[in-house]
Amino acid sequence: MQRKKTLALMATAVSGSLVLAACGGGGGPASSGGKISDGKVVLGLLNDQSGVYKDLSGPNSKVAIEMAVADYKAKYGDKAVAKDIEVVQADHQNKPDIANTKAQEMYDRDKADIILDVPTSSAALAVATQAKAKKKLFIDIGAGTTALTGAQCNKYTFHWAYDTYMLASGNGAATVESGGKNWSIVYPDYAFGQDMTKSYSAAVERAGGKVQQKIATPFPNDNYATFITKAAASKPDVIGIMAAGGDLVNFIKQFNQSGVASTTKLAVGLMFITDVHSLGVDQFKGTTFTDAWYWNFDAQNRAWADKFMAKTKVRPSFAHAGNYSAAMNYLEAVQAAGTDKSDDVVKQLEGKKINDMFLRNGEVRAADHNVVHDVYQVKVKSKDQVKEEWDLEQVVKTIPANEAYAPASPDCKM
Amino acid sequence: MTAFIQYTLQGLALGGFYALAALGLAVIFGVLGVVNFSHGACYMLGAVGAAVLLDATGLGFWAALPIVTVAMFVFGVLMERLLVRWLLRLDPLYNFLLTFGITLFLVDLVKRRYGVSSLAYELPAGLKGRVDIGSVSLSSYQIFVAAFSVVLCLAVWVLLTRTRIGMIVRAATEDAERSRALGINVGRWVTPVFGFGIALAGLAGVLRAPTGSVNADMGSFFIIILFAVVVIGGLGSILGAVVAGFLVGLVEAYGQGYAGSFSQVLIFVLMAVVILVRPSGLFGREEAAS
Numbered sequence: 001m002q003r004k005k006t007l008a009l010m011a012t013a014v015s016g017s018l019v020l021a022a023c024g025g026g027g028g029p030a031s032s033g034g035k036i037s038d039g040k041v042v043l044g045l046l047n048d049q050s051g052v053y054k055d056l057s058g059p060n061s062k063v064a065i066e067m068a069v070a071d072y073k074a075k076y077g078d079k080a081v082a083k084d085i086e087v088v089q090a091d092h093q094n095k096p097d098i099a100n101t102k103a104q105e106m107y108d109r110d111k112a113d114i115i116l117d118v119p120t121s122s123a124a125l126a127v128a129t130q131a132k133a134k135k136k137l138f139i140d141i142g143a144g145t146t147a148l149t150g151a152q153c154n155k156y157t158f159h160w161a162y163d164t165y166m167l168a169s170g171n172g173a174a175t176v177e178s179g180g181k182n183w184s185i186v187y188p189d190y191a192f193g194q195d196m197t198k199s200y201s202a203a204v205e206r207a208g209g210k211v212q213q214k215i216a217t218p219f220p221n222d223n224y225a226t227f228i229t230k231a232a233a234s235k236p237d238v239i240g241i242m243a244a245g246g247d248l249v250n251f252i253k254q255f256n257q258s259g260v261a262s263t264t265k266l267a268v269g270l271m272f273i274t275d276v277h278s279l280g281v282d283q284f285k286g287t288t289f290t291d292a293w294y295w296n297f298d299a300q301n302r303a304w305a306d307k308f309m310a311k312t313k314v315r316p317s318f319a320h321a322g323n324y325s326a327a328m329n330y331l332e333a334v335q336a337a338g339t340d341k342s343d344d345v346v347k348q349l350e351g352k353k354i355n356d357m358f359l360r361n362g363e364v365r366a367a368d369h370n371v372v373h374d375v376y377q378v379k380v381k382s383k384d385q386v387k388e389e390w391d392l393e394q395v396v397k398t399i400p401a402n403e404a405y406a407p408a409s410p411d412c413k414m
Numbered sequence: 415m416t417a418f419i420q421y422t423l424q425g426l427a428l429g430g431f432y433a434l435a436a437l438g439l440a441v442i443f444g445v446l447g448v449v450n451f452s453h454g455a456c457y458m459l460g461a462v463g464a465a466v467l468l469d470a471t472g473l474g475f476w477a478a479l480p481i482v483t484v485a486m487f488v489f490g491v492l493m494e495r496l497l498v499r500w501l502l503r504l505d506p507l508y509n510f511l512l513t514f515g516i517t518l519f520l521v522d523l524v525k526r527r528y529g530v531s532s533l534a535y536e537l538p539a540g541l542k543g544r545v546d547i548g549s550v551s552l553s554s555y556q557i558f559v560a561a562f563s564v565v566l567c568l569a570v571w572v573l574l575t576r577t578r579i580g581m582i583v584r585a586a587t588e589d590a591e592r593s594r595a596l597g598i599n600v601g602r603w604v605t606p607v608f609g610f611g612i613a614l615a616g617l618a619g620v621l622r623a624p625t626g627s628v629n630a631d632m633g634s635f636f637i638i639i640l641f642a643v644v645v646i647g648g649l650g651s652i653l654g655a656v657v658a659g660f661l662v663g664l665v666e667a668y669g670q671g672y673a674g675s676f677s678q679v680l681i682f683v684l685m686a687v688v689i690l691v692r693p694s695g696l697f698g699r700e701e702a703a704s
Contacts, residue, residue, distance in 0.1 A: 052631070055531045189675035216675035220635050222626055225424045225556070226670035226677075233417065249532040249627035257537065257553045257625060259544045278531035 035339040040084035044112035049091035052245040056272040057319040064320045068327035099123035103130040121145035131156040141322040149370040153412035158369045161322035162292040164199040165406045170290030172203030174377040180238035183211045184231040187242035188219035196242040196269045232260040242269040272317045276392045284380035291378045293318035315390035325358030367408035372401040420550045421671040429663025430560030433656040436643040438614030444650030445607045452513040454637025455520040460619020461628045465533035475538035483617045490612025524630040535623040648698020
């Protein structure tokens with residue numbers, strides 16, 4: 001009886017694999033075809049390919065994701081569950097409506113199993129809604145809003161690299177501790193700026209500092225002269241600027257020329273290494289900010305950054321490294337689950353503790369899907385400290401994951 | 415009170431810059447009747463040109479001022495000869511669309527070549543200091559830009575209204591047929607005037623480079639403020655552009671001082687009020703408005 005059953009099973013398996021082999025054109029992937037939807041795993045990169053965030057993530061994140069795919073294949077070889085892996089990319093132009101349509105296209109037409117990156121908070125929230133509706137994965141790297149893991153969290157959405165809370169608690173608290181008690185905050189009056197100001201004020205006050213002025217500015221804005229005069233009027237120790245991209249550059253140049261710079265420290269809410277590189281370290285003398293990852297922090301980061309530079313001719317921002325890490329861990333989860341079915345992959349990711357090139361003491365929190373990890377307060381190097389072209393940051397302090405991130409929000413209900 | 419004086423000075427410094435930047439727009443409209451939407455893109459080209467010049471040859475701000483301005487003049491001449499002139503006889507809307515297209519083209523071209531991040535550019539040597547009078551203070555560079563702008567605006571105004579060349583140019587554009595009949599070579603004057611307007615945009619870009627972000631998109635928003643300036647001043651009026659430039663600079667500075675994120679809205683409120691009261695702008699002629 002037992003033998004008969006075994007024989008029958010073997011026969012089924014053999015004929016089954018024959019059929020599959022026939023369908024798959026005799027190729028390798030056929031053996032796992034039943035477990036992988038459409039016979040292949042598709043990673044979709046959705047980000048800004050032409051606008052202000054192009055340099056800090058953009059097309060080079062595709063290179064990072066392809067590096068993850070290559071590393072995954074090299075690691076598992078014949079044992080890889082996902083044998084056929086495709087990376088597709090699209091430009092969302094930082095607009096939520098375009099992000100929404102592109103996400104639908106990626107999930108439905110390109111058969112994407114996961115969407116990665118998506119900077120710009122409003123666009124990220126639109127994609128999270130699509131992920132929830134289509135029951136497909138979404139790992140956000142480029143956007144900062146805490147709503148992704150708060151009121152608008154869902155089972156299929158993960159937030160990988162940073163959020164506004166972590167940016168504030170890192171640099172905000174550390175600056176207060178080093179003597180910067182009184183603050184003026186200048187922020188662009190839209191969702192990101194308001195969110196950052198709220199997070200920063202809370203972080204500064206938690207650490208015992210005081211925010212004397214919160215100055216709203218238009219967005220975009222070219223001229224900051226009078227805003228700077230106003231911010232300096234209350235004689236603060238620190239001026240915090242929450243603008244990004246071109247506006248941040250405008251502010252920093254005019255701040256340096258205003259004469260306020262000699263008496264007041266500057267703290268920047270969100271900055272990428274690409275910003276420092278494009279302007280030159282002189283403009284940022286001693287400016288501090290929170291970085292999620294720095295390429296020249298240790299040998300492991302550097303080794304990866306070297307491989308990245310060989311392909312792109314630039315050093316990676318934390319967004320590039322974050323895209324690699326997210327793609328790699330997704331593929332690992334597919335490997336562990338033996339399938340790319342979303343629910344099974346999510347189960348693998350939830351609660352996972354990760355130490356990789358990007359995440360140190362990382363954990364994919366099961367409660368809200370926020371991926372928490374150690375982050376860094378960094379200072380822009382002075383010109384004589386810079387030894388090579390992209391070596392622009394000096395890590396002042398490592399902020400442990402549990403201090404850097406807020407506890408899981410009670411607003412999040414999966 | 416100190417704060418108010420400080421804001422006023424900052425507003426005047428900014429106003430000088432707005433006046434200069436809007437001047438080219440006013441000249442081109444006043445003389446050719448073309449609403450040059452590519453003015454913002456040419457301003458961007460001026461700033462990017464200065465940054466590229468610095469990067470490629472090491473030539474700094476003082477060299478960039480004449481070099482970039484002349485290069486932009488040539489660019490303007492080519493633009494007029496090859497493109498704009500073919501549409502001059504048609505509805506002004508055609509040239510508006512053409513220059514809008516040129517804007518998109520130039521912005522994407524710069525993005526393709528130089529990316530989207532800001533290019534590096536620093537203050538010129540000699541203008542890094544500050545001037546303090548009592549408790550108010552301005553950077554030397556702000557003062558330089560304001561003074562430079564005022565002198566240039568005056569020179570252009572004198573050139574167009576008080577000299578023979580100015581008279582010919584105005585006659586040629588006011589009534590091309592009759593001017594031709596009087597033996598004036600009209601075509602000869604239209605091209606350099608257009609080039610001159612574009613050169614002014616490029617010059618404003620060079621002046622901006624040390625104090626702002628230099629990137630492909632820097633003109634896209636700036637052009638909107640410039641349009642507000644020329645509309646307030648009266649389309650095509652040079653004196654109007656200068657006065658309105660200062661007015662808008664002051665409104666923006668007071669707005670930043672007292673109204674926070676509404677500082678830009680106030681510019682457009684001012685524009686709306688001016689249009690309601692004087693549809694052709696503060697110094698505009700009636701026919702310019704039609």
